[in-house]
Amino acid sequence: MLELMKPVLDPQNTCIVSKTVFEKTPIRAIFGGQLRSKIMRAVDVSTVNIQLFLTMQLNVDRVKMIRETLETLVNKEHLEGLTSPNMNEVVQAWQQLILDVLPVILILHLKFLDFKPDGCTKIINALEFPVNLEIESRLSSKSQTPEGRNYKLFAVVYHVGDKATRGHYFTDAFQMEHACWLRFDDATVRTITEQQVLQPQDTQVPYLLFYRRGILSGGIFDV
Template sequence: MRPNMFNNNIQRPPSTTKDKMPSQGLSNYPLLLNKAQSTPSQDIKSNYIYSSNTTFAPNTQSQQSRFIEQNTQKQNPSQFNQQLSQQSLAISQQNTQKTVTTNYSMSQSQPEQYQYKSMQNVSKGICGLRNIGNTCFMNSVLQCLLNIPAFNEHFLNGDYLKDLNSKNSSVPNEYSKLVATIRNTPNFQSIAPYGIKSAVENVMPCFRGYAQQDAQEFLVALLDGLSLGLNRVKNKSSYKEMNDNLNGRTLQDLSKEWWDYSKSRENSLVLDYFQGQLLHTIKCSICGSSSYAFDTFQDTSLAIARAFKILEDMNLERLLDKYVIEEAIDDYYCSKCKKHQKVKRKFTIWRLPHILMFHIKRFEFRRFSSDKLNHRVIFPLELDMREFVKDSLDQSVKNCQYFLCGIVNHSGTLYGGHYTADSKNPFNQKWYRYNDSDVREIDIKQQRYDTDGSSSPYILFYARKSLY
């Protein structure tokens, strides 16, 4: 598991050894329409049924009878769902031009070049996910990822297959099937995501069963599983200790050396979108020597307790300020002094990823008690990262304008709660609230996140404006 350099206090549970993860057989997605729980909307095709050849037929009584008769005489429901899932995946991989027209001239490091032109014969992906046993944590994360601009088109059109590793293909294949099934499901209906749950829990056994889990930990596990299965590196370079001194080199040189070494061990479609780089500087207050370490990150954990002592509204920018500001450490070993000294430590966001993910650490674990922190969070719909990357010399920080595109919300307490998601559809630019099977459109400006804030947001997703 890649380290999260912003997570200072709580370490995630260790994952299984990636290199020993077994390959898994692919489960199938049963298509479970859920009209009873869907929200009335002008977009609901209430007079349509979903047919196995991915076309929509008028829902007349005679046509319904013929549809049911043709598809149930020789198949039971599970067989019908299996056939439907397989056809959805095949259509998404073999008939790309029939589902989405794009200007696709994209390199590994330039996903923002992927531009949408039109969506024809395809649902906009406004689909609920059934709660299949305390899986709201999973559903809320998936709804945010499924609406990331550009990213999911690689799975819909089969582009991901060129990097697929046969031994670790389960998570990428199941995610691709999930994207295809959702895109071929009428808006405001719902499906049951058994396949992706099975794939992730085989990669991370701690997610087996139906106990409530942490959404942020599931997000990390899912991205790790996708990246492992799509790793372009077939012969991983041996581990080595990186030099933390400049020795006549510039910071740009050192950054590239660390970045290239990281890419020599793991390089995937997931990292193209989600991975950034962080500079960690330590300066001894006695001898004045400095050491530098460049580490990669995907999600940024922001601790409320460090910045706020009482229950007050908190601001995303203020929390970020706390992480890029220099701080003093009283007892740190200086390699030049050969003993522990007082030092100053500073984090610098050096490379910006295309997708920024901020994890707000609402669960505080102490020696004798633990609790949820219900501070209201104020955060913008448009985020300018210039102030937080001003010390960086990397070219990536020139493109630092982001749109908010997803929110994982948590309501309740540490010991019992519920996850939902608010997510921006990349095709119609409208916002929807996903509460398991239930989906409804919302006015994001009326939520007043940028002025009043909320005590519910747990994970925030921001996408570069150039991705839209």
């Protein structure tokens, strides 16, 4: 269930803010974050749209590290053909995203499978991703504490194969009780090294990265 709130002027009278409010659920409490999308015009008040995300989609083409994909996500982007509602003419405008609220479990969806109207291709790119991930303060809201911006990798879903339309998926997951990584590949489960997790081989690419904030204790998340 969702409700679109009426746009309001922020207390500083600097922008108009609209927000979609979702019903509180356990799924949203664990996986839900918020993106703040701000459109700035050369004239007029800026507009801000706050929206929920459960997975963060990141472009991986022409980047080498996760940090670069996050920086690309929040880079200021020039908008073409945007009009001023007051002047009714095209004006210069820019859009910028910021990570407004970070979730307990951060799921990064790496767009190695590139879907286009004329077909789907796979991007095979050696992308570096860390076990310990810090979301830099300049990428997130000022309300995020340093502790709230630190994450630890606990699972990876990979796609293997040189084609986007076919291939094989398997998962690596960190087993906390024995402090080791396990690879789940169909009916096979075996222990692997951290290096094997972080350095995929051949056509193997990370498709989903699961990061947790805080620690797991007694089946609940301490944050």
